[in-house]
Amino acid sequence: MxxxxxxxxxxxxxxxxxxxxxxxxxxxxxxxxxxxxxxxxDYDKLAISLKIDADARATPAERTKTAEELAMEEKLHLEELxxxxxxxxxxEKNKHGHLSVDAEGRRDGSNKKRKRDGFEVRFDSxxxxxxxxxxxxxxxxxxxxDSDDELTDEELEDENEEELDDLLGENEAKKDLEVPxxxxxxxxxxALVGLLEKYPSHKMEVVLERLIKCHHPGxxxxxxxxxxxxxxxxxxxxxxxxxxxxxxxxxxxLGTLTKTLYWLLK
Numbered sequence: 001m002x003x004x005x006x007x008x009x010x011x012x013x014x015x016x017x018x019x020x021x022x023x024x025x026x027x028x029x030x031x032x033x034x035x036x037x038x039x040x041x042d043y044d045k046l047a048i049s050l051k052i053d054a055d056a057r058a059t060p061a062e063r064t065k066t067a068e069e070l071a072m073e074e075k076l077h078l079e080e081l082x083x084x085x086x087x088x089x090x091x092e093k094n095k096h097g098h099l100s101v102d103a104e105g106r107r108d109g110s111n112k113k114r115k116r117d118g119f120e121v122r123f124d125s126x127x128x129x130x131x132x133x134x135x136x137x138x139x140x141x142x143x144x145x146d147s148d149d150e151l152t153d154e155e156l157e158d159e160n161e162e163e164l165d166d167l168l169g170e171n172e173a174k175k176d177l178e179v180p181x182x183x184x185x186x187x188x189x190x191a192l193v194g195l196l197e198k199y200p201s202h203k204m205e206v207v208l209e210r211l212i213k214c215h216h217p218g219x220x221x222x223x224x225x226x227x228x229x230x231x232x233x234x235x236x237x238x239x240x241x242x243x244x245x246x247x248x249x250x251x252x253x254l255g256t257l258t259k260t261l262y263w264l265l266k
Contacts, residue, residue, distance in 0.1 A: 068218030075214060082181035179203050183211045185226045192233045201249055205256045208234075212263060231264045 065073075179199060186192040199207055217224040238257045241250055 066218075068216075071213070071216035071218045075216065075219060078181040078210060078213060085181060179206050179210075181210055183207070183214055185211065185215050185230065186233070189233045189236055192230070193237065196237075201253050201256075204253060205259065208256070208260045209263075212260070227264060231261065234261055234264070 183195070186195055196204055196207065211230070212227065215223045215226050215230075217227065234257055238254065238261070241253055241257070244250055
């Protein structure tokens with residue numbers, strides 16, 4: 001029975017191939033031979049195989065980054081901005097220091113110059129008297145000892161300013177330069193209030209935003225607990241602010257606290 005089934009299957013396959021061949025020949029262009037048709041079929045097969053191979057080796061699409069990876073990138077970005085901010089502040093301090101030293105040096109130099117103005121050469125090396133009119137006055141070129149250092153500091157300051165402006169934007173860099181980009185989490189309500197009171201009220205949102213980004217739950221195991229504690233501190237701070245008489249400033253502070261509490265609840 002099995003052999004009869006196989007025989008019938010083979011016969012059907014043979015008939016199918018014959019019919020398929022006739023159908024192919026029916027769509028063959030006028031004047032084209034069967035050999036030409038086969039060559040074209042081979043070319044098509046080769047083109048398709050090359051396309052499939054190219055698609056297989058194509059670079060896969062970039063995967064979507066996880067929340068932890070995005071948080072880490074944001075923290076590294078803030079740390080980079082903070083290092084540039086500190087370098088820029090140090091460069092400004094060094095610049096002011098050089099100006100003070102230069103001013104002092106100019107005062108000392110003017111005093112020494114006045115003393116040298118009355119000095120004249122009277123004798124030569126053998127002890128003979130020398131005519132003062134024949135003595136050439138010795139001139140010395142002023143040497144700026146710290147000129148290279150000052151130039152280096154200025155270049156460093158300009159470079160830090162340009163890099164910080166590129167990362168933040170010129171307006172944002174000037175506006176937020178006094179606010180650090182990296183914060184430690186306050187360990188008490190008093191410490192939080194002290195932190196917020198260091199900066200103007202309109203900077204509160206920037207401070208809280210950076211504080212939260214530096215302690216994203218995906219960055220460290222204990223950050224979630226720290227943010228939960230921060231939430232309680234902010235609720236208490238909100239309650240204290242709401243007890244005072246409403247002013248335009250206090251309303252803005254309450255609005256900032258409301259927005260921050262919403263962030264923490266997400």
